[in-house]
Amino acid sequence: MTESYYAAVYWPARLESAEECARRSVTFFRLLAQCDEIYARWFEQGDSLEEALQREFTPDFTTFLRFYQSEENQLGRDGFSFGAWTGHAEDGRGGMVNLTCGDASGAYPNCCLLYLPWLEIEPEGPRVMTTAALVNVLRAMVLAWEPLFGVIATHEFRRALRPAGDPRGFVGWLTYVSRARGEVPLLPPSVRVEPVEDKGNLIVCGPERLSAANPEHVALGRRIQEVLDTKGLLRPVLE
Incomplete structure (x- = not known):
């Protein structure tokens, strides 16, 4: 694919x-x-x-x-x-x-x-x-x-992480969350988090491109997404 x-x-x-x-x-x-x-x-x-x-x-x-x-x-x-x-x-x-x-x-x-x-x-x-x-x-x-939210991903990866029509943000290969949404919690050791000046935080899942065809990538995205969902960081941009 x-x-x-x-x-x-x-x-x-x-x-x-x-x-x-x-x-x-x-x-x-x-x-x-x-x-x-x-x-x-x-x-x-x-x-x-x-x-x-x-x-x-x-x-x-x-x-x-x-x-x-x-x-x-x-x-x-x-x-x-x-x-x-x-x-x-x-x-x-x-x-x-x-x-x-x-x-x-x-x-x-x-x-x-x-x-x-x-x-x-x-x-x-x-x-x-x-x-x-x-x-x-x-x-x-x-x-x-x-x-408030940004992502680099594929449409296939989004569909693997969120049901169709779900307005919440999702985790991609790279994900951005505004500081206005809150601080990024502790994530798996393989994940890098770096600030974008005073705007927010950029989450890098790893050097390898995340693909929906790779079950390990999908599982990693879901684990990160669950943590961010718990903190309300991926709630819909239009609320």
Whole structure:
């Protein structure tokens, strides 16, 4: 079974202007570019591959402000959405970002989702899909968006740990929990916990990628998740 990994962070309803979302976006893309060269170039999404490849943009404040002030990127009375990709069409998906930010109603959950390279298909995969690189990716997301919860995992691993429709967070290969949720308790010795400045804690289950196809990985994820559930650290972002 080939599993595709993603990185995601989520935060509750939080009213933010186009200017505030633009500033956070600049921070995110700047920090992400420092993680790996695959994130150095970005393109707007288009109706076709040819169209999208003509829409390269510079991720600066003026550009993001223009995006968020555009009606096509606005959500209801408040909130914004935006999508971008790295243009690696010949090798797979490269990196693709979907953003929802600035929403105060809860109707459009605020999140930042980054699809990661395919390990077996894309040449950047072995370089990006390492613990060291992905710790920096998740840190970039946390520092830019200040979420309550974040994770790097696969959809298959999530389904192995939570029933369908369960709104709680879950444990992935890497998991982030905001300090606002509480302190991370003692976890198994193989698990590393490190702070992300004063924002919260990043939990690294180990150097090996957690896969739903490996029963030992699933068992480890469940053990960690039970401990975090007991402390209420993975309760739903939208309560």
